[in-house]
Amino acid sequence: MAPLTTNEKFQYKSLMNLGRSFEHPSSQQQTAKMGRVRTKTVKRSAKVIIERYYPKLTLDFETNKRICDEIAIIASKRLRNKIAGYTTHLMKRIQRGPVRGISFKLQEEERERKDQYVPEVSALDVSQTESGQLDVDADTKDLLKSLGFDNLKVNVVNVTQQQVQERPRRYR
Incomplete structure (x- = not known):
């Protein structure tokens, strides 16, 4: 095989560098914020805590974290933080309206009040x-x-x- 010319060496190196600089998209640093997977344990625990202790809970993660610590025996700090975070997320959703799968007294009373509403003036009057x-x-x-x-x-x-x-x- 004949030795490579200078131009051929440059082209060869360029091709090699292209091959090295290519990385699979999954290995690159993601610029967009990625979501997290929440386990069934975290979701179920957060829903039970909200149903039983809704009046104590707030929209603040730190407060909810302390409340979760007091009312439940949670195996690890990491799990407690995940449950408190999801609880806070659900509390914010509850502020906007009813959340599927969560039923507590205040929400039921609100639903009953809306069902029992009778307008003072009929629309057909x-x-x-x-x-x-x-x-x-x-x-x-x-x-x-x-x-x-x-x-x-x-x-x-x-x-x-x-x-x-x-x-x-x-x-x-």
């Missing part, structure tokens, strides 16, 4: 409107007719579609 008629769209008029409320005086109004503003997406 025509005496409250100025024209003495209800303003409804064509579909609602058909619905009222099928339910047996065809004796109600209704004014059919064309409804324009409201543009729903799309929420910004969160990329992880």
Whole structure:
């Protein structure tokens, strides 16, 4: 085999360097924040703690960590911190609305109160409107007719579609 020329040596080294500098994407440092896997133990424990001790818990991790320490016997500090972290996460979700799989007295009372709510003025009360008629769209008029409320005086109004503003997406 003939010796390589200078140009061929340069090309060969370039190819070798390309091969060395390539790393698999999984081995590179991730710039985006990666999620964590929560075990069934952590999730179940956090849900039980919330159901039993909801009034004591807060939205603060440090406080929840101390409460978990007092009320439960948790094998390790690391596991305690994971449970307290997930508890805090669930408490923040509960603030926004009911969370699937968690049931406690305050949430049940809130649900019952909403179910028992009776408006002071009925939506079908025509005496409250100025024209003495209800303003409804064509579909609602058909619905009222099928339910047996065809004796109600209704004014059919064309409804324009409201543009729903799309929420910004969160990329992880």
